[in-house]
Amino acid sequence: MHILRVANFVSPTSGGIKTALRAWGEHYRARGHRVSLIIPGPGQEITEESQGMVYRVPATPIPGAGYSLIFNRTGISRLMDAIEPDVIEVSDRSTTRWMGRWARRRGIGSTMISHEHMTGILVRRTPVPERPAVWMADLMNTRSAHDYDAIVCPSRFAAEEFFRRGIDAHVVPLGVDLEIFSPVVDVHTYRAPAEGQPVHLVHCGRLSPEKRPALSIETVRELTRRGMDVHMTVFGHGPLRAELMERASDLPVVFHSYITDRTELAARMGRADVAIAPGPLETFGLAALEVLACGVPTVCTDEGALQEVVGEGGYVAPSTPAAFADGVEALLARPQAHARARAQAERFNWGASAERMLAIHESVHRTAAARRAG
Incomplete structure (x- = not known):
């Protein structure tokens, strides 16, 4: 054909x-x-x-x-x-x-x-x-x-x-390309950061209104308020980028330039402890699947299709900063969370x-x- x-x-x-x-x-x-x-x-x-x-x-x-x-x-x-x-x-x-x-x-x-x-x-x-x-x-x-x-x-x-x-x-x-998007750490022996070590979060997704990226920023604010040493890297571009950078100016958030090389993107995402996927209208959520394939457990919203994709590889939460912060803490404490994230991605x-x-x-x-x- x-x-x-x-x-x-x-x-x-x-x-x-x-x-x-x-x-x-x-x-x-x-x-x-x-x-x-x-x-x-x-x-x-x-x-x-x-x-x-x-x-x-x-x-x-x-x-x-x-x-x-x-x-x-x-x-x-x-x-x-x-x-x-x-x-x-x-x-x-x-x-x-x-x-x-x-x-x-x-x-x-x-x-x-x-x-x-x-x-x-x-x-x-x-x-x-x-x-x-x-x-x-x-x-x-x-x-x-x-x-x-x-x-x-x-x-x-x-x-x-x-x-x-x-x-x-x-x-x-x-x-998802399971060879390009693959773990950079051993998902079976991974241990959450010890007390006094920073927790690394990642947001990967387009910075546009329908993706609701501000929820990721406010989750960092909530975790900081709770006393957690947390740092977030935002991967992605979009019309809200400048507004979000201003919103996060007092927070430990870094906005990364757009990465065209998918192997480099996977390597950088794979260093995170937890990922955040806030989009309420996702009809699939490929960015969330790619970070799962890197062995990074993901907090996602209970709206839209993300919960179908994330499944056992993460934590499904209502779309509030407090609920997402609870999800981050739960995944840091969950045994084999990184192995479960990779296993979930392998279904696709x-x-x-x-x-x-x-x-x-x-x-x-x-x-x-x-x-x-x-």
């Missing part, structure tokens, strides 16, 4: 979607498929990469978001026609939802990947009250299901808003994730062929 993927919300400093696109694309190619990808770029550029042929097309910058979005339907439609795919995989259900109808008109199978929880976004990031927000999300999700042959979600939390409308959605968890791998995606692509390819024959 020739699999064409299209994605917005991909930038040089973005995380989960970009990582998933690369991992899936590399696996698709390894299995003998032809793979193309269209993503936003500062201009027109075509490169051949490990994940396939990548088309970077002009896009419109979104002020304060760190992203650019593809809006030119006519130009993109012509490019997609020229690429001539057998199936399409679209990672955006808003600005690119029209692509499902494009594929249907051309007899091409289509899959939409829902990387976001629309209900949560409307409730938390718009002035729309909860009941109308649920109604609006249901309408958008129903239309997406009508336009595409298959809907894929990375977690049961993400799929729930489809399930409540009786819409069949495939749950395909993401994966990109090979299994990509194989499930390929099975869905093959299914929609057959569905499109049956439509053409009928």
Whole structure:
């Protein structure tokens, strides 16, 4: 098959979607498929990469978001026609939802990947009250299901808003590179810092409002108030970076520059005693999975999909600084917490994730062929 993927919300400093696109694309190619990808770029550029042929097309910058979005339907439609795919995989259900109808008109199978929880976004990031927000999300999700042959979600939390409308959605968890993201200490012999030694925390994730990174900062404040010698390193960029640096100016918090080398990132994260993952709307939480793979137990919120990913590898807490501080203390006292973190991460791998995606692509390819024959 020739699999064409299209994605917005991909930038040089973005995380989960970009990582998933690369991992899936590399696996698709390894299995003998032809793979193309269209993503936003500062201009027109075509490169051949490990994940396939990548088309970077002009896009419109979104002020304060760190992203650019593809809006030119006519130009993109012509490019997609020229690429001539057998199936399409679209990672955006808003600005690119029209692509499902494009594929249907051309007899091409289509899959939409829902990387976001629309209900949560409307409730938390718009002035729309909860009941109308649920109604609006249901309408958008129903239309997406009508336009595409298959809907894929990375977690049961993400799929729930489809399930409540009786819409069949495939749950395909993401994966992690267990060789790159691996422990730098022996997880079976690890011991928490002794009294008088600092506890090292890490926050790894985009610094944007929906990720709620301020909760990590306030957790450090609470632990300091309790008398703990604690230091936090923040990995990640985003529109809230300057505001958070000012907020943490009186705390032992260091904001690290963006690290493009994943091996270096893994080595730095792996030195932490505990990680903090506060995002309430995560539909998977790849950053949390990567730090778990480094053998670092993680405190996560009881909202969203993070608790599905962290599982036995960490501590699930309400989204308050006090509760997160309790979680840090509990993980420092938990026997074999680092070994359990690594074991939890080993349940996820990109090979299994990509194989499930390929099975869905093959299914929609057959569905499109049956439509053409009928």
